[in-house]
Amino acid sequence: MKSLVILFLLFVAVFSIVSHVNASAWQPRFDTGGLSRDIFPKGFVFGSAASAYQVEGMANKDGRGSSIWDVFVKVPGNIKNNATGEVSIDQYNHYKEDVNLMQMMNFDAYRFSISWPRIFPNGTGEVNWKGVAYYNRLIDYMLEKGITPHANLYHYDLPLALQERYGGFLSKQIVKDYADYAEFCFKTFGDRIKNWWTFNEPKVIASLGFDNGINPPNRCSKEFGNCTEGNSATEPYIAAHHLILSHAEASKRYREKYKAEQKGRVGVFTDFVWYEPLTKSKADNYAAQRARDFHIGWFLHPFVYGEYPRTMQKIVGERLPKFSKSELEIVKNSFDVLGLNHYTSYYIYDAHQPKTNVIGYQHDWNVGYAYERNGVPIGRQAHSPWIYEVPSGIYKVVTYVKERYGNPEIILSENGMDDPGNVPFPEALFDTNRVNYYTTYLKELKRAMDDGANVTGYFAWSMLDNFEWLLGYTSRFGLIYVDYNDLKRYPKMSAYWFRQMLQRKKA
Template sequence: MSLKVFVLIVLVLLPFGDALSRDDFPPHFLFGASASAYQVEGAAKEDGRKPSIWDTFAHAGNANRYTGNADIACDQYHKYKEDVQLMAKMGLDAYRFSISWSRLIPDGKGSINPKGLQYYNKLINELISQGIQAHVTLVHWDLPQALEDEYEGWMSRRIVKDFIAYADVCFREFGDRVKYWTTVNEGNVFAIGGYDAGFVPPQRCSPFSTQSLIYNCSGGNSSTEPYLDRQHGFIGFNLLTYGFFPLTNTSEDISAAKRAQDFYLGWFLNPFTFGEYPDIMKKNVGSRLPLFSKSESNLVKDSIDFLGINYYVSFYVKDNPGSLQIKDRDYMVDMGVELQPVFENGTTTDQFPIVPWTLHGLLDSLRNTYGNMPIYIHENGQQTHWNSSLEDWSRVKCLHDYIGSIPNILRNGVNVRGYFVWSFLDVFELLAGYESSFGLHYIDLNDPTLRRQPKLSAVWYSNFLNGRIMDPMITMEVQKKNPSVVLSTFVSNNPILQKVQLKANNSC
């Protein structure tokens, strides 16, 4: 074990000046980790499960972006007890996962699969037995392929009846133990990626668009289809969120930042709050934007009990009025803006910028625009290469900085109720397959046992959750000490550390 690893482990255990403690948070504040059915379960063809649109997408080449599929993935279908034990040892309050519609109701409608029902009952019961709350997402982009084949899935209003029936099964069978339900994960990105750019399933776009050439998508209309997604108003909803900040202090860029937020977030939050789409969307999209009937407006207004947000990056926004002169426009062009990622010094191109002030700015803006609704940060984390070192320092820093920013956000009056790390395990990632990872635990895909190996971020998070004061600062003073002497005392008293398996070269 190298000096660097010893130093890092000591640093996640010892207090320093800029300390972080769980005591900084209200007792009811939840800490957890997230995953989704297709990305983690595996057993894709077992016990009655049938393909989802994600299976089809992966086996067709993942839009030429990467290789691989999640037929096996982390095999949580068979290893759920082991994973729940890991969660309990870490001290998680909650686990956010999704139900595979294709496993529970394989044809999308009709008969319930008893094996699928049994699996989710066992998973939920195992979580509860360990004192871990189940936070369940109904649709994490994995619509049964049967419904896509029958009536083009979410493109048809027939989906409403089948989704209600599926949700009713979930509420009826699991509702006595599950208190937190999210209908759709990242509804905005699902609409954009699946029906505009075509880089995620069901991969629809205009046949002659730029996206068609890049991602080999077809059979759609990028000008109209992104706007056809419907909000159904069950319990809670999840969006991929960004902070939008004007590039300059000009009135044009200030208006552009507001316009970007209206398109990305107001697209869903305005109907949920006010019963209508934002005025700027009505103006720029025109007749391509579906209208709400009076009954539909009343149905969606005030229909969510909480908002789930996934947060990774923010953007500076520059006004781009020229794009609105394009004749055949899609969703991105309709906004009339240019976006530039917010970076901080030291950020590398293969990692997300760690800029907590942008999260604070986003949450303030949501509260000021839509009221102080309960918010759960459903996803936040850091991307690394799959086979990178178990010394995932960048992920430790990400967790420390973002979690450390939340007490100030709470003191500012924002109604944040919980924080979930994406992801509990290294999973099959949406946009990279097995090339990059976000997991607290590494899985060697060449190991037939798919052994879970905790990274330093898992150790850090566990120590934080178990009430130890945390600080990740690396100082020259600590590096000059003999870390093996300092560390021995903590290892002997820390069962989590005793289980950390690090190879001699400290890499996977």
């Protein structure tokens, strides 16, 4: 068996080296576990996803301004092996090759992000028309190849100028500046883009940037992280409040000025880990619900019910900002479609924190995390220490949103797992764990849909191996292997698995 695997890998490697651009010339056959395009509803969208700083490269070229990540990655020790996204996989210059690979995999759509500092190098004011031209080229080529663009307006890369000018998301000025940027994009690209997304994972932006400070702008109380300034008790809640208002104002402008003519829609990507009670005790069940409220409820409650979860109101008290009446009028019902990013599940148990003067967002949850029960792990661990493979979690998060938030239209907007970055080529192409992950998770997603969840699309994370934030290039999430030395692309087994699974029947 081992010799057969080696022969398969050698064949794939040779084939890929000869024809990596024309990957559609060969089609291995796989057991898709009963999955096919035909078992999903007509019009169900399958796609892949990426973000600007992770894939584009050209970070300080063609007029792009600096983002908060550009300075953060240059601080020794912040990123594994001190890697940066300055070149990454250079999608800026390889976009045609990448779109061709999407077409080869039979994907319908691509979820990409627009780099705010590539459009407005100073956050506001002067437009960088070279950046606009790049996105025009990308969008036009996607449409030429039958790939529907889903544009995300913000994926962590705040223009550095706005952080330095007024503190970024800690100032209410961000609401107007973000909405102005969003409106420019609506006006410039909206004749071709009908699917707009305002923010990727506002919870991550607020918590990792302002509670433990492990992401830029690297703010936190000294008790919670390695930060020089910040306040974990208040700043995460202020930043989240302004993220919510920014989304709502951008959505309002689209609906009032562009929707009638362009006939598009606006959504937001929320991340959601499934929190399973460690035991059947009432205390652990309450703890798991607190975790859900502090995680996804932080954003969905205002969008759907016009207020923060009562759990948060009770625990956070006066530290939790309040919406004015006029703000609530634009916040409530401000999304047309909801994106759910889901990767993993954890056990949660009740763990009330001792009463001290040291408080922060994660501290407010009053929970503990567990990753096994009675000695049995919750799931197989991927390379990233935070990812455990628990397929039933995707069923539970989708069902939870269906039942708690009125069954909105959902796109499963990120889902995937990673392998170590140092798995040698061509062995890295034989990503059987990723194939198994997608098979089991998609089956559970379909089960949730069969039980009534209004899910209309699915995006695999990620399209290609790329700069994986704090992990640099030590983690590979891609369906496409990228050789970081010469930037050549090689489809992995998972890419061919999707190609087969998504084949359309011939008329």
